[in-house]
Amino acid sequence: MRSSSRETSTMAETHSLQDLQQPAVSSKVFIQRDYSSGTICKFQTKFPSELESRLDKQQFEETIQTLNNLYAEAEKLGGKSYLEGCLACLTAYTIFLCMETHYEKVLKKIARYIKDQNEKIYAPRGLLLTDPIERGLRVVEITIFEDRSTGSGR
Secondary structure (H helix, E strand, O other), X not given: OHHHHHHHHHHXXXXXXXXXXXXXXXXXXXXXXXXXOOXXXXXXXXXXXXXXXXXXXXXXXXXXXXHHHHHHHHHOOOHHHHHHHXXXXXXXXXXXXXXXXXXXXXXXXXXXXXXXXXXXXXXXXXXXXXXXXXXXXXXXXXXXXXXXXXXXXX
């Protein structure tokens, strides 16, 4: 009988540790694409009311504007993009097996920026910014986690 109570308490402790490692999701906010300028990859900068208690409006707008600028840089056509296209045709597109395109380089830059923003701004406030590429470039998803400091008094 005693060993079974030890197993139960151990299971309860393990469960509570998992809860601490994986905070509960309270809700999600989706920032939609802005098609007012055509089909270029641009997201709306309207500040969602769900974030008012957790994030400064200026920080949010700066993040979205930086993302918009980075996507504009990725889609910009120039000499480099033209050269990449010519090399691709000349090598039957095998050049891309050993070379990253300008677009891929900027996507990596965006992923680093989002990671940095999550670490410095969003995660400390109980938020998580998801890379738009993971949502098909349709939305910027911001996950809001439960604020445990007010809930159970831990």
